[in-house]
């Protein structure tokens with residue numbers, strides 16, 4: 001993705017996340033977008049409520065900062081993003097934040113099951129897993145994330161135990177839309193559990209959704 005396009009898409013996405021409550025009250029998040037196989041841009045500071053053109057650093061996928069100062073508290077999360085890009089080639093953007101309902105599941109150490117059909121439209125076929133707690137950005141934490149990204153092709157996010165959520169998809173806009181849908185799923189699960197418990201989708205649902213998606217895409 002071209003750097004100007006990446007910046008403007010990330011700026012727009014951060015505003016939407018803020019306006020829809022997905023940054024929770026602290027407005028803490030970090031957002032990145034892949035530029036090439038080997039480079040990305042990432043937000044330089046931890047508060048993303050009002051990003052502008054100067055809010056980003058350009059970073060190599062090995063973690064080397066090429067351009068722009070990354071704030072010290074932010075430097076420790078570079079590998080959390082870079083490792084996901086290295087582990088899954090199709091990832092074009094990553095968002096980490098403390099979206100309130102998804103984070104409730106992270107705090108309860110409970111995966112988010114696929115029982116809300118809109119999640120499946122993003123290609124999610126497996127429960128969003130919880131990664132065991134380790135300090136943010138530490139080798140142990142990053143390794144847990146990478147293991148899940150590699151071993152679970154049907155997930156587009158992981159829950160960071162006692163912390164928050166890390167979502168990754170094709171583009172900044174797609175990743176933000178997915179994050180919103182995942183947080184909706186988490187909120188609806190909390191309501192469904194008050195009503196008794198969530199009910200599974202039928203076994204054939206995944207295949208049917210896939211076929212409908214393919215048929216629709218062909219007819220476009």
Ligand SMILES: [Zn+2]
Pocket residue numbers: 028096097098163164
């Ligand atoms: Zn965080």
